[in-house]
Amino acid sequence: MMKAVMQGALAAAVLAVLLVSPSFAEKAGIGWKETIVAKSGKAKTIAELVKMYDSSSCIECHKDKHDEAAKSIHSRSIFGTGRTAMTFMSSIENGLMEQPYSGVKSPKDVKVEHLMGCAKCHLPQLADAEDSVAQELVSTLYGWKEARAKKDKAAVQKGEETLKSLNIGCLVCHNRNAITHKWQDGYPKAGVVYGSKEGDHPSEKFPKMAVSPIIGEAIQCGQCHGLGPHLDLDQPTQCCTSYGSYLWAYKSEMGQDSCQDCHMKKSKLGHNIQSYRDPAMIKAAVDFKVDAFGYHWRDNTEIMPKAVVKVEMVNRSGHSIPDG
Amino acid sequence: MPVPQQLARGDRMGRGPYEKSGIIEDTGLPPGKPVHERFDIFYPMGDVVEKGKTVSKLLTHELDIEVKLWYLPFGSMNADPFLWREFNKKVSISKGGK
Numbered sequence: 030m031m032k033a034v035m036q037g038a039l040a041a042a043v044l045a046v047l048l049v050s051p052s053f054a055e056k057a058g059i060g061w062k063e064t065i066v067a068k069s070g071k072a073k074t075i076a077e078l079v080k081m082y083d084s085s086s087c088i089e090c091h092k093d094k095h096d097e098a099a100k101s102i103h104s105r106s107i108f109g110t111g112r113t114a115m116t117f118m119s120s121i122e123n124g125l126m127e128q129p130y131s132g133v134k135s136p137k138d139v140k141v142e143h144l145m146g147c148a149k150c151h152l153p154q155l156a157d158a159e160d161s162v163a164q165e166l167v168s169t170l171y172g173w174k175e176a177r178a179k180k181d182k183a184a185v186q187k188g189e190e191t192l193k194s195l196n197i198g199c200l201v202c203h204n205r206n207a208i209t210h211k212w213q214d215g216y217p218k219a220g221v222v223y224g225s226k227e228g229d230h231p232s233e234k235f236p237k238m239a240v241s242p243i244i245g246e247a248i249q250c251g252q253c254h255g256l257g258p259h260l261d262l263d264q265p266t267q268c269c270t271s272y273g274s275y276l277w278a279y280k281s282e283m284g285q286d287s288c289q290d291c292h293m294k295k296s297k298l299g300h301n302i303q304s305y306r307d308p309a310m311i312k313a314a315v316d317f318k319v320d321a322f323g324y325h326w327r328d329n330t331e332i333m334p335k336a337v338v339k340v341e342m343v344n345r346s347g348h349s350i351p352d353g
Numbered sequence: 354m355p356v357p358q359q360l361a362r363g364d365r366m367g368r369g370p371y372e373k374s375g376i377i378e379d380t381g382l383p384p385g386k387p388v389h390e391r392f393d394i395f396y397p398m399g400d401v402v403e404k405g406k407t408v409s410k411l412l413t414h415e416l417d418i419e420v421k422l423w424y425l426p427f428g429s430m431n432a433d434p435f436l437w438r439e440f441n442k443k444v445s446i447s448k449g450g451k
Binding site for chain 2: 314331
């Protein structure tokens with residue numbers, strides 16, 4: 030009788046532990062339990078996900094970097110110019126809802142896994158959220174769209190604010206995505222800001238600094254800026270392909286600059302990472318030589334004067350132009 | 354720009370990230386390699402009657418040549434185009450001779 034009671038108590042304890050543990054799959058590598066998501070558990074709401082990667086405490090000491098980053102489209106990676114938000118919805122309607130095996134009949138069926146085709150780059154931390162966040166994001170997107178149609182300015186603004194709160198903030202590059210080769214370099218740890226220095230970091234939430242082996246390397250940006258189709262997904266997607274172009278058309282031809290060299294350092298843009306919209310990037314991107322002359326061309330007896338225009342362009346960037 | 358292949362099969366171009374997989378061709382400028390374009394623009398001719406006969410005559414001896422390099426992030430002048438470079442030249446041809 031005593032034994033049965035003990036077993037019952039043990040079973041209850043195991044069940045209790047299972048219920049309170051963060052709900053995500055175990056990983057093979059060592060140290061993943063030190064990551065932000067492993068420590069906090071997956072986010073259940075957009076607000077929780079925003080809080081999990083909240084970079085607002087960085088502003089106190091790094092206002093200049095923050096202000097730069099706020100000008101970059103990374104700071105509104107889900108919303109973009111509005112076009113990105115719209116593409117999320119067209120990916121649901123024209124993609125997921127038309128794919129017979131996606132499991133999505135309506136936007137209400139959308140889960141995190143469905144959104145990762147876009148979110149892998151536009152919001153990589155969505156992988157650290159429950160499906161309830163995917164649903165909240167989808168309803169926010171459609172609510173914003175509906176508010177636009179109704180010209181409800183207050184609701185449009187509220188939707189935009191929520192969508193813009195989900196972005197590639199400081200901690201995405203300086204923590205979550207700061208290490209690519211995790212079995213070699215370890216998993217990014219909660220409480221650590223990854224950059225170019227080791228040591229203490231005067232922050233309650235992030236008391237340590239550590240060196241990211243890739244923060245100055247092209248692969249840091251290549252995590253999102255595209256090799257081609259994301260074949261690791263059950264339904265591959267493809268957006269920009271510039272990292273693939275960088276590797277196979279630039280580095281392979283002895284190109285020496287990294288993404289950061291052009292988009293942050295030489296352009297003096299810092300964390301305001303820009304591309305085709307920025308005058309400094311435009312100036313550096315292409316050599317453009319044109320000349321023109323005219324003459325009396327003739328076809329047998331028929332004289333047909335013409336101008337000849339010759340254009341020479343050399344792409345001085347590290348990838349095909351246009352790309353993204 | 355990279356022309357995406359629809360679902361990584363066949364000869365159809367894909368639309369949207371949910372269809373794009375692979376590349377059919379890249380019409381963009383490859384890094385580090387000169388790309389040349391040549392344009393032959395004929396001076397405008399018009400029919401005029403001379404001595405009772407209709408003949409084709411040159412309407413002008415000058416052309417204003419304008420070359421613009423546009424960056425079209427979405428492949429169309431209707432969607433957020435950016436003017437990157439511009440070239441202007443008046444090109445004249447001789448009025449004498451036969």
